[in-house]
Amino acid sequence: MKWKTPEDWAKLVKGIGCPMCLESDMDENPHSFKVAELKRSIVRLNKNQHMPGWTTLILKRHATELFELKPEERAEFWDEVSRVAEALHDIYHPAKINYCIWGNIMPHLHCHLFPRFFEDDPGQPINQNEKEAFLPLDEYRTLMADIKGRLNMGR
Numbered sequence: 001m002k003w004k005t006p007e008d009w010a011k012l013v014k015g016i017g018c019p020m021c022l023e024s025d026m027d028e029n030p031h032s033f034k035v036a037e038l039k040r041s042i043v044r045l046n047k048n049q050h051m052p053g054w055t056t057l058i059l060k061r062h063a064t065e066l067f068e069l070k071p072e073e074r075a076e077f078w079d080e081v082s083r084v085a086e087a088l089h090d091i092y093h094p095a096k097i098n099y100c101i102w103g104n105i106m107p108h109l110h111c112h113l114f115p116r117f118f119e120d121d122p123g124q125p126i127n128q129n130e131k132e133a134f135l136p137l138d139e140y141r142t143l144m145a146d147i148k149g150r151l152n153m154g155r
């Protein structure tokens with residue numbers, strides 16, 4: 001895999017033609033399903049569940065780096081990341097939740113959440129594109145309802 005050209009990258013960083021701006025709010029897009037809309041982010045369940053529980057929060061507005069967010073916005077975004085992580089923790093009882101912000105392919109701020117299990121190699125870097133595993137539609141629906149229900153509890 002290669003980086004985009006500097007010219008194409010500069011456009012995407014500005015949000016010109018950004019697929020995440022266009023597709024994040026869709027109930028279903030090529031990569032994921034919308035689970036919930038929070039104040040700062042859209043919570044999406046990845047169709048590829050080769051790592052069980054793989055969920056992504058996408059900032060609702062276009063920004064690339066965390067330092068572009070005002071402190072209040074950044075704090076609220078991280079709070080939402082934490083709430084979703086807690087929901088996944090309660091569902092999967094993993095050894096650890098991993099929080100991944102790369103953005104090397106798509107420079108629109110988003111945070112991947114990956115529950116990690118004792119069967120995993122804890123020293124192995126995550127390769128999100130290592131393989132693909134898709135679930136029956138009703139399993140996505142059940143999982144999304146479970147995550148959403150836990151997000152609505154408490155606060």
Ligand SMILES: [Zn+2]
Binds near residue numbers: 018020
């Ligand atoms: Zn964008």
